Amino acid sequence: MQHLTVDEGGAGQRLDNFLIKVLKGAPKTLVYRIIRSGEVRVNKGRAAADTRLEVGDEVRVPPLRLTEKTENVAPAREFPVLFEDEYLLAINKPAGVAVHGGSGVSHGVIEQLRRARPQAKFLELVHRLDKETSGILLIAKKRGALVALQDYFRHRQAHKTYATLVIGAWPEQKKVIDVALHKYLTAEGERRVKAVAQDDDAGRRSISIVRVVQRYEQYSLLDVTIKTGRTHQIRVHLSHEGHPIVGDDKYGDFALNKQLAKGDARFVRMFLHARYLRLPHPVTGEDLVLEAPIPPDCQALLDTLS
Known part of the structure; x- marks a missing residue:
């Protein structure tokens, strides 16, 4: 007992x-x-x-007989730290790592961090990033901090900007995407999102702000700031506008993705990176500004395009 x-x-x-x-x-x-x-x-x-x-x-x-399969135990792993105090931890999540286990993934960032920090009494994800997306991820170290931080995200006090490379020349005048999104499951049970009309009962209003950072011969490097945090929002919004994200295996140009994987840069991931986050500190209330540099593989692709 x-x-x-x-x-x-x-x-x-x-x-x-x-x-x-x-x-x-x-x-x-x-x-x-x-x-x-x-x-x-x-x-x-x-x-x-x-x-x-x-x-x-x-x-x-009561007494329980538990059998934990060793192959499912998350390996201990630390991630690059962008900020840390006694209330929260901000890391730079690599692409290709899920934030948590589930849906065919035995473990993710949070399970690996808990294994790496067995002395930590509390570690919980504040928000989510797609497995294929890299960049800033917040983990709360106290329950009070978790509640406060999630309130900031819920009430749009967290300002998030992503760097992304899209196919084609993004039109300079196109600065706001206000297109409703509908989440659904495919016949195979995979999660997908599609753009729908604003008056569609199944849709949820979704807003992204777009700024052109750099133009290349066949691509555009963008900063996208999201005003709503819908599943796959940036990916679907940009694809809906005719400029899918480079390397996106769900909503992108699959033939071009294959070409880039075999090209000089050997680019094999989605070019979507959570590079900037500003929100109040959960305890002091002071502005907390976090930045994650463009990952080396993304920068190598940009250098090749230049």
């Missing part, structure tokens, strides 16, 4: 989420079964899965 005392890291969490995190390797079905059966007790009483825990609560957990 385990008797767990809730600390600041678990305060405010639902009981089910707390147990899933603490009982590493336990299937979710098992966690919900022991809660429903009353085998889990909070302060000696029965509790529901959605019970919110507070600092000092005692959670009693």
Whole structure:
């Protein structure tokens, strides 16, 4: 029998989420079964899965036989740090790494960071980046910071700018894309997004601001600032305008992507990089400005185009 005392890291969490995190390797079905059966007790009483825990609560957990497959254990890994204090961590996420496990990915950034920092009581993703996207990613180190930071994103107090290379000459006068987006699943179960009419009931209004940074013979380097944070927003918006992102394997020019992979730069990723983020600090309220330089592989492609 385990008797767990809730600390600041678990305060405010639902009981089910707390147990899933603490009982590493336990299937979710098992966690919900022991809660429903009353085998889990909070302060000696029965509790529901959605019970919110507070600092000092005692959670009693029955003996469990857990088998954790070693091949699914996330390897410990640190990532380039852009900023860190006792409340939050900002890293420069590489392309090709998921932010968390799931949907066929056994582990991601957050699982690897937790393995690398076993002494950390609390590490949680503030927001998401696509697996193929590189750049600034925020991780909260305290629950209060997580709540405050997510509020900033929700209420558009977080200003995010992405660097991206698109095919063709982006029209100078095209500075705002205000096109609704609809998220759906393909027949194979893959997540996709498409542009729809503004009055489409399934669509959600989505706004991107575009600025041309540099023009090349057949490409345009853009800064895209998003006013809404929809899934695949930049990728679909730019593709919808007839200028897909270089290397995009879902909404891009697949033939051109193959050519670039075999070309001088050997470019094999999507050219989308979260390069700038400005938002208030979750505790001091002061402006926090974060910047991540263009990755070497993206810069090498730009040098080749020059």
